[in-house]
Amino acid sequence: MFDLKLNSVIQTLVDHELDRKTPVEILDNGNYQRPGVYLPIFLGVHDVKSDKYKYEQLMMLFVGNTSVFYTTKYNLDIKKISNKSWINTSNHDSCWRSDGFAFLHEIQMKMCKNVNPNIAPVKLYTEAKLSIGNSYPIKHCIVTFKNDTVCKYGYKIVNIGHYKR
Numbered sequence: 001m002f003d004l005k006l007n008s009v010i011q012t013l014v015d016h017e018l019d020r021k022t023p024v025e026i027l028d029n030g031n032y033q034r035p036g037v038y039l040p041i042f043l044g045v046h047d048v049k050s051d052k053y054k055y056e057q058l059m060m061l062f063v064g065n066t067s068v069f070y071t072t073k074y075n076l077d078i079k080k081i082s083n084k085s086w087i088n089t090s091n092h093d094s095c096w097r098s099d100g101f102a103f104l105h106e107i108q109m110k111m112c113k114n115v116n117p118n119i120a121p122v123k124l125y126t127e128a129k130l131s132i133g134n135s136y137p138i139k140h141c142i143v144t145f146k147n148d149t150v151c152k153y154g155y156k157i158v159n160i161g162h163y164k165r
Contacts, residue, residue, distance in 0.1 A: 006041075006104065006128040006130075007097070007101040007104065009130065010039065010041075010060065010101075010130070011097055013037075013039065013130075013137070013138045014037060014062045014066070014138075017037045017138050017140070018035070018036070018037050018062050018066065019035040019140075020064065020065045020066070022034060022035050024064060027144070030146065031144050031145065031146045031158050032144070032145050032146065032155075033142060033143065033144045033145075034063050034064045034142075034143060034145075035063075035140065035141070035142055035143070035163055036061055036062055036064070036140070036141050036142070036143040036160075036163075037061075037062050037138050037140055037141070038059055038060060038061040038062070038078055038138070038139055038141055038160075039059070039060055039130060039137045039138045039139065040057065040058075040059055040074070040076065040130070040137065041057070041059070041060060041104075041128065041129070041130060042055065042056075042057050042127075042128070042130075043055065043056045043057075043058070043104075043107060043111065043126070043127070043128050044056075044111075044126065044127045044128075044129075045108070045111040045112050045114075045115045045121075045124050045125070045126050045127075046124065046125040046126075046127075047115045047116045047119060047124050048125060050116060052115045052116060053115065054111045054114050054115045055111075056072060056107055056111060057072075057074035058070055058071060058072045058074055058107070059071050059073075059074055059075075059078065059081065061078075061086065061141075061143065061157075061160070062096075063143045063145065063155075065093050066090070066091075066092075066093050066096040066100070067088065067090065067091045067096070067145075067155055068088070068089045068090040068091075068096050068099075068101070069086040069087060069088050069089070069157060070087055070089060070103060071085040071086050071087065072085075073085040078139070078141060078160050079160060079161070079162075081160075083156070083157040083158060083159065083160070084156075086156075086157040087103070088148065088151070088154040088155050088156070089101075089102065089103055091153060091154060091155065108121070108126060109121060111126075112124050112126070140163035141160050141161060141162065141163050142160070142161045142162070142163050142164070143157065143159075143160055143161075144157075144158040144159040144160075144161075145157050145158055146158055
């Protein structure tokens with residue numbers, strides 16, 4: 001069996017596409033701005049015996065060196081996603097590959113429980129897709145963010161715009 005882990009594939013794409021060379025720009029209002037990349041993810045769980053199915057679409061966003069955000073308020077047009085819906089999971093280059101992806105497991109376990117709480121998740125069919133449609137799954141953007149006053153090490157999204165190369 002050939003097995004690819006979702007987080008490994010995403011990390012490879014991010015390493016290849018994320019601009020970490022452009023320094024953070026501090027704006028007049030104290031916000032920060034930096035290039036980022038985002039990609040849609042489709043997660044599914046299927047119980048073949050009962051034919052029950054659950055899916056979740058979400059968006060992941062990576063900024064700088066390396067902050068990870070996600071939202072389940074899915075929209076292919078990232079500018080239509082509410083800035084308040086983004087959840088910051090990691091802000092350190094040393095731990096973004098682990099801490100930044102922990103939420104995916106939590107979502108998967110919740111989906112498995114919703115499909116059939118009496119079956120071990122390993123006995124359910126799960127899938128993860130990066131590409132919605134025929135386009136390349138990762139897109140570039142420019143992200144404006146600020147310090148999160150509640151979570152002292154985190155950030156909040158202020159704006160996501162189109163990246164101009």
